[in-house]
Amino acid sequence: MAIMAVLGSGIMATALSFPMSENGHEVRLVGTHLDREIIDSIQKTGIHPNLGLKVNPGVSAYQLEDAPTAFAGADVVMCGVNSFGIEWIAEQFKTLLRPGQKLLCITKGMRADADGTLHLLPEIIQNALPKELVEQVSWNAVVGPSIAGEVAVHHDTAVVFCGHNQDDLEYLADLFRTDYYHVWTSLDFVGHETGAATKNIYAFAAGFAAGLLKAQGKENDRYVMYNYGSAIFAQGQKEVRQFVTFMGGIPETADGLGGVGDMFVTSMGGRNVKAGTFVGQGIPFSQVRSVHMKGVTLEGVAAISVIGKALRALTSRGVIQESDFPLCRFLYSVVEEDAPLKMPWDKFFADLR
Amino acid sequence: MAIMAVLGSGIMATALSFPMSENGHEVRLVGTHLDREIIDSIQKTGIHPNLGLKVNPGVSAYQLEDAPTAFAGADVVMCGVNSFGIEWIAEQFKTLLRPGQKLLCITKGMRADADGTLHLLPEIIQNALPKELVEQVSWNAVVGPSIAGEVAVHHDTAVVFCGHNQDDLEYLADLFRTDYYHVWTSLDFVGHETGAATKNIYAFAAGFAAGLLKAQGKENDRYVMYNYGSAIFAQGQKEVRQFVTFMGGIPETADGLGGVGDMFVTSMGGRNVKAGTFVGQGIPFSQVRSVHMKGVTLEGVAAISVIGKALRALTSRGVIQESDFPLCRFLYSVVEEDAPLKMPWDKFFADLR
Numbered sequence: 001m002a003i004m005a006v007l008g009s010g011i012m013a014t015a016l017s018f019p020m021s022e023n024g025h026e027v028r029l030v031g032t033h034l035d036r037e038i039i040d041s042i043q044k045t046g047i048h049p050n051l052g053l054k055v056n057p058g059v060s061a062y063q064l065e066d067a068p069t070a071f072a073g074a075d076v077v078m079c080g081v082n083s084f085g086i087e088w089i090a091e092q093f094k095t096l097l098r099p100g101q102k103l104l105c106i107t108k109g110m111r112a113d114a115d116g117t118l119h120l121l122p123e124i125i126q127n128a129l130p131k132e133l134v135e136q137v138s139w140n141a142v143v144g145p146s147i148a149g150e151v152a153v154h155h156d157t158a159v160v161f162c163g164h165n166q167d168d169l170e171y172l173a174d175l176f177r178t179d180y181y182h183v184w185t186s187l188d189f190v191g192h193e194t195g196a197a198t199k200n201i202y203a204f205a206a207g208f209a210a211g212l213l214k215a216q217g218k219e220n221d222r223y224v225m226y227n228y229g230s231a232i233f234a235q236g237q238k239e240v241r242q243f244v245t246f247m248g249g250i251p252e253t254a255d256g257l258g259g260v261g262d263m264f265v266t267s268m269g270g271r272n273v274k275a276g277t278f279v280g281q282g283i284p285f286s287q288v289r290s291v292h293m294k295g296v297t298l299e300g301v302a303a304i305s306v307i308g309k310a311l312r313a314l315t316s317r318g319v320i321q322e323s324d325f326p327l328c329r330f331l332y333s334v335v336e337e338d339a340p341l342k343m344p345w346d347k348f349f350a351d352l353r
Numbered sequence: 354m355a356i357m358a359v360l361g362s363g364i365m366a367t368a369l370s371f372p373m374s375e376n377g378h379e380v381r382l383v384g385t386h387l388d389r390e391i392i393d394s395i396q397k398t399g400i401h402p403n404l405g406l407k408v409n410p411g412v413s414a415y416q417l418e419d420a421p422t423a424f425a426g427a428d429v430v431m432c433g434v435n436s437f438g439i440e441w442i443a444e445q446f447k448t449l450l451r452p453g454q455k456l457l458c459i460t461k462g463m464r465a466d467a468d469g470t471l472h473l474l475p476e477i478i479q480n481a482l483p484k485e486l487v488e489q490v491s492w493n494a495v496v497g498p499s500i501a502g503e504v505a506v507h508h509d510t511a512v513v514f515c516g517h518n519q520d521d522l523e524y525l526a527d528l529f530r531t532d533y534y535h536v537w538t539s540l541d542f543v544g545h546e547t548g549a550a551t552k553n554i555y556a557f558a559a560g561f562a563a564g565l566l567k568a569q570g571k572e573n574d575r576y577v578m579y580n581y582g583s584a585i586f587a588q589g590q591k592e593v594r595q596f597v598t599f600m601g602g603i604p605e606t607a608d609g610l611g612g613v614g615d616m617f618v619t620s621m622g623g624r625n626v627k628a629g630t631f632v633g634q635g636i637p638f639s640q641v642r643s644v645h646m647k648g649v650t651l652e653g654v655a656a657i658s659v660i661g662k663a664l665r666a667l668t669s670r671g672v673i674q675e676s677d678f679p680l681c682r683f684l685y686s687v688v689e690e691d692a693p694l695k696m697p698w699d700k701f702f703a704d705l706r
Binding site for chain 1: 497498499500502503504505506508510511513535537538539540541574575576577578580581582583584586587590591594603605606607608609610612613614615617618621622696698699701702704705706
């Protein structure tokens with residue numbers, strides 16, 4: 001039996017407790033300071049309120065102050081916060097992480113330096129830890145199309161565990177594999193983490209079509225706007241592939257679960273798509289953010305802000321071309337400069353042969 | 354002003370008359386023997402009954418016996434039938450095609466020899482014509498995510514015109530380009546035609562999830578099966594790319610409008626998805642074909658039958674490996690052998706590094 005301690009008790013982290021606990025392992029969910037009510041609920045009733053489901057036997061919940069107890073003796077440690085919490089969790093891990101533990105990260109996103117240099121999130125954690133500890137911990141991540149609740153209710157889900165050591169990956173994969181949770185492994189850590197971070201950018205654009213139709217009173221028409229959405233999806237796929245290559249990953253990683261598969265699931269719905277729908281209706285994004293979706297966590301929009309800004313810096317340094325990543329750049333102008341929704345079609349598919 | 358004669362007056366062929374006629378060109382729609390009522394309707398009322406829309410001024414309709422009149426003096430000729438009609442149209446073109454005409458093919462699919470050698474559909478037409486005429490006609494095709502009605506009602510649509518001569522492609526693209534119909538050009542004719550033909554295979558599988566949910570009475574549950582659908586989409590994308598490469602196209606063509614974009618739109622609905630949904634419900638495909646969707650044209654299923662059979666022949670000849678195209682092979686066993694819906698997950702993503 002293995003023990004996993006999870007910091008962050010959101011729906012995705014909690015969903016992953018299902019396959020692991022069903023394999024006879026112990027999962028300790030530790031809430032952040034924002035998760036007090038979730039932990040309370042699980043401790044009293046077993047129910048995760050946002051997921052709307054009861055956790056399995058073998059899964060226990062801890063408030064943040066009890067984190068040291070939960071992490072003591074854990075074989076596996078999960079970074080289970082969202083991208084906004086990565087600097088916070090890095091601080092926590094300074095005292096919680098122990099040599100020999102295998103870390104599994106489900107947080108997706110990027111950070112950028114002022115000169116545009118992009119960093120994957122596990123790197124942000126590593127930078128906050130003593131160098132020795134970084135080398136004594138195994139760094140891995142879960143990537144692939146996963147709607148949390150679907151995992152929890154045992155619907156088939158296919159993911160990739162990526163990392164730097166094949167033995168560690170096999171060990172981790174074996175903890176989680178069930179007849180519905182299908183796990184592949186890959187040593188292309190950078191490629192997979194880049195795909196997972198950048199696909200969120202394009203999910204925002206997946207909402208535009210519904211908004212455009214709504215603005216014209218055509219949302220119930222016989223003909224909707226799948227052609228529009230598919231063209232954006234195709235350009236998004238091209239840019240994800242370019243990001244994977246740019247960051248040093250294997251280009252083909254963008255084709256699989258961590259790229260196009262993940263982008264597909266993210267485009268099917270969720271908060272970023274909803275935010276994009278408001279923009280499609282003609283509402284400037286600053287207003288979407290401050291009124292229509294006030295206080296809502298929008299990881300895709302955050303990715304656009306961070307990465308879009310970095311692209312400008314990278315361009316001015318001559319690292320990339322002005323013509324690279326036209327859709328991401330356009331989305332940045334929508335999100336940060338309230339640009340209207342005039343899709344720059346003529347800049348797309350420039351590399352077509 | 355240019356003149357285009359179209360043989361086949363289905364919804365896609367007719368939809369493409371919209372951008373071209375709006376650019377001031379003349380379009381002559383010629384019905385097949387199966388299109389009598391469509392042509393009658395357009396001649397009398399201007400309305401295409403299946404599309405549910407009135408064609409533009411500048412678009413005229415001809416019954417099959419008037420095809421010679423329609424084709425006389427046409428600059429552009431469109432092959433507008435579906436894949437089942439390709440041998441028929443090849444016969445018609447023997448007498449209708451003239452040297453110097455530019456052919457634009459919208460029919461997608463493949464044919465295979467007994468030894469598994471695969472052929473794109475324009476090749477089937479070419480094989481029926483005198484060699485001299487083949488060389489005197491320009492061979493081009495339209496590829497990309499296009500729901501016909503969306504083109505007709507002026508929703509943004511992005512496509513690729515592919516062919517063998519850049520000047521011809523530019524000429525054709527200019528006839529069609531409008532502010533909503535965005536046309537790229539590509540000399541990767543084989544890659545684009547292969548992507549367009551093989552993406553239909555995977556649209557059938559896109560219907561499984563809805564059927565599986567329905568069979569369990571879960572179609573209105575909070576958690577559906579997007580993870581499942583996304584994993585299949587990702588494996589489908591990998592196989593489309595492999596088909597493009599195998600046929601001698603540029604692998605990257607599978608990423609763009611003619612590959613992943615086209616697969617996305619095809620997965621959003623339609624007859625093949627509906628057929629897949631019945632299979633998801635647990636109905637053997639032979640029964641879907643003979644009862645639930647009797648008489649319905651299923652181009653995706655036809656592609657599975659033709660290509661899946663060819664894969665077996667190619668494997669026995671040692672041209673491809675047993676492990677190649679596992680999803681297409683599985684779909685073949687579903688369609689031709691009534692195999693139950695046990696997804697062979699362990700065969701997917703075998704090339705992951």
